[in-house]
Amino acid sequence: MIKRARKRESSVAVIDIGSNSVRLVVYRSLARSLVTVFNEKALCGLGREVQSTGLLAPDAVAKALTALRRFRALIRVMKVGQVHAIATAACRDAKNGAEFIGNAERICGVEIEILTGQREAKLSALGVISGVHKPDGLVGDLGGGSLELIGVHGNRVGTGITLPLGSLALQDESQKSLKRAARIVQSALTGSVPLKAGRDRNFYAVGGTWRALARLHIMQSGYQLKVMHGYTIPAADALAFARRLRRLVAAGTLADIETIAEARRPLLVYAALVLEHIILVAKPKAIVFSTYGVREGLLYAMLPAPERAKDGLICAAQTLNELLSRSARHAEELIGWTDRFVRVAKLRETEEDRRLRHAACLMSDVGWRVHPDHRGEQTLNLITNGNFGDVNHQGRAFMALSVFYRYAGFSEQNEPPASVRALVTPAMDERARLLGAAFRVAHLISAAMPGVLPATHFASKGRKLTLVFEHRLVDLVADRVGSRFKQLAKLAGRSGSIVRR
Structure with a gap:
């Protein structure tokens, strides 16, 4: 049976003609979380003399039009699907702004919107x-x-x-x-x-x-x-x-x-x-x-209302999950699995704690291609410096530490950089350790494959936590799984054991 190729998403570009810089940015697609595939600017200084002369400077105009010719050639080479162009203060204020925009439109092949203030x-x-x-x-x-x-x-x-x-x-x-x-x-x-x-x-x-x-x-x-x-x-x-x-x-x-x-x-x-x-x-x-x-x-305004309402961090994490994880569905199942653990273990979470945990789940397997000796540090760097929004620096550090602990464990020889730990509170670092320990259990059980985690569940009695396996999965139970679950339970302030059913 021949599988149909997935329809390629249409890329989108924005040409931004500013008073100082002229820029081309190309994004993979019009989406809630934008992925930049190309970004180039030319510092032309179009607005350098507008206040004193009322005109765009001739040398700045020449430089800007040269940049736009290159941008149009790049758009053709990259086969960009949609192109939007905007111009700001210098072009709307200068007496020769309309003339410049006319020349720019002929070069770019698209209408340029001169934005009002x-x-x-x-x-x-x-x-x-x-x-x-x-x-x-x-x-x-x-x-x-x-x-x-x-x-x-x-x-x-x-x-x-x-x-x-x-x-x-x-x-x-x-x-x-x-x-x-x-x-x-x-x-x-x-x-x-x-x-x-x-x-x-x-x-x-x-x-x-x-x-x-x-x-x-x-x-x-x-x-x-x-x-x-x-x-x-x-x-x-x-x-x-x-x-x-x-x-x-x-x-x-x-x-x-x-x-x-x-x-x-x-x-x-x-x-x-x-x-x-x-x-x-x-x-x-x-x-x-x-x-x-x-x-x-500009691009956010073009999205349908349901897309605009989505959480940008979760969308960015989903994109990384789809691109880099062994199984995108497994990471989604991991969200539900940790939801159940938090509920049964009666852990306290704010709304922000929960969204950061969900995003970390989606990024928990992004380092699997890296050499085992370097997965912790490489994923830490990837997440702390990731090109995505909707999260502050403290949240970045929390997610990065959670995935670092998943790969590096908790030995004194594998401590994360003090510079990253300094970005979070001691309580957040403890939560990151706990979540990293949960990832270590989940990925060991499932080998990051879908369909396994939903066949396990948690139970609690007094101070004891139990991880229960359905009968069809009993062969997945091993001493290493048991020791990791005990470690997880200990970090949650409980004792832990494995049960086969």
């Missing part, structure tokens, strides 16, 4: 919603030409505003005077309605230059993860950092500046200036950096 703000907010679990606060998207501000709460979006405070626009308008730039920013932000709603909530920082600030902060603070998305700084620390960065840039003594693209370096001080004044006016509790923004919001 309000639509850009809304798409930025939707991008944050797609990549942050239950966000609550204020989104600020800082581009080269403008700053968009808009409130978010769960999946609800407020009314956004746009201000001409992009890094390039501010540099141009102030004629490179930081004192003049500070006055411009203060005047624009004082009395801002969205900022008034930011007090004691998160401020979600979106945009390439703010990401550059986050990269510098990570480098200089020695933070454990180099993951930008979800990186969080208390507002007071962010304010001190922004002020210090401005002083060091002015003095030419900023360390690690070489890690930032050369074209972005002059803009850092303006991004820091805007962030400083936002913190002073809005008084947020923390700054959360988001790599999800307008492009992701």
Whole structure:
């Protein structure tokens, strides 16, 4: 019997013509959890002179059109199924913006949507919603030409505003005077309605230059993860950092500046200036950096409502499970198996604990192809640095530790890196050990094959936990299975035994 080949998903691309950069991002498909297969940008500086001349600079236009020709050629080579194109502040504000867009459309072969300020703000907010679990606060998207501000709460979006405070626009308008730039920013932000709603909530920082600030902060603070998305700084620390960065840039003594693209370096001080004044006016509790923004919001808005309602972390874990595990169905069965264990063992779980456990179940077999001596460390690295959203850094560390313990066990010689354990509380580390022990039992019993775990169940009497095997599986019982289950029960504060029926 010949099996039909699975229908190939249609890839989707976004061409993003920003005031500073022109970018092409290609995703595997339009999905709740986007998988990036290609990402390239050209720092063209289209908005470099719009405030002072009202025009896109000729050299920037030439550079942008050259980049777009390459992007169109790449789209053909990659056989991309859908192409969407957007343009932001520089193109909507410049007198020759329409002429440039006409030339760009002829090159790209698609219609380019020139986003209004309000639509850009809304798409930025939707991008944050797609990549942050239950966000609550204020989104600020800082581009080269403008700053968009808009409130978010769960999946609800407020009314956004746009201000001409992009890094390039501010540099141009102030004629490179930081004192003049500070006055411009203060005047624009004082009395801002969205900022008034930011007090004691998160401020979600979106945009390439703010990401550059986050990269510098990570480098200089020695933070454990180099993951930008979800990186969080208390507002007071962010304010001190922004002020210090401005002083060091002015003095030419900023360390690690070489890690930032050369074209972005002059803009850092303006991004820091805007962030400083936002913190002073809005008084947020923390700054959360988001790599999800307008492009992701554009695609998220195209999804049917049931898809948008899905948990992005679980969708990302399901994708990794399908791509890397020996049996995708086994991982789904493992979720039900650990659900039963938690219920019978009367373990306490919050809603967030439960979703992290389910995601870890889906990723529990992703390291099977790696050499046995390195599975723990390799999967730890894969999960902590995974290109997915809807989870904070603490949650990443918990999932990674759970799967690490599944592979490495609990000997003193195989302890996980202290840098990763430092990201979680002692209680979370204990839960990760417990879940890792459950994975060690489940995968030993089933060899990661489907249909086995549903034929076992748990029983509890007093302080004793029992793992019961159906009669057809009795030959799977062995001393090693028994010892691992006893270890699991001990971590749950119980004694444990195996029963055959």
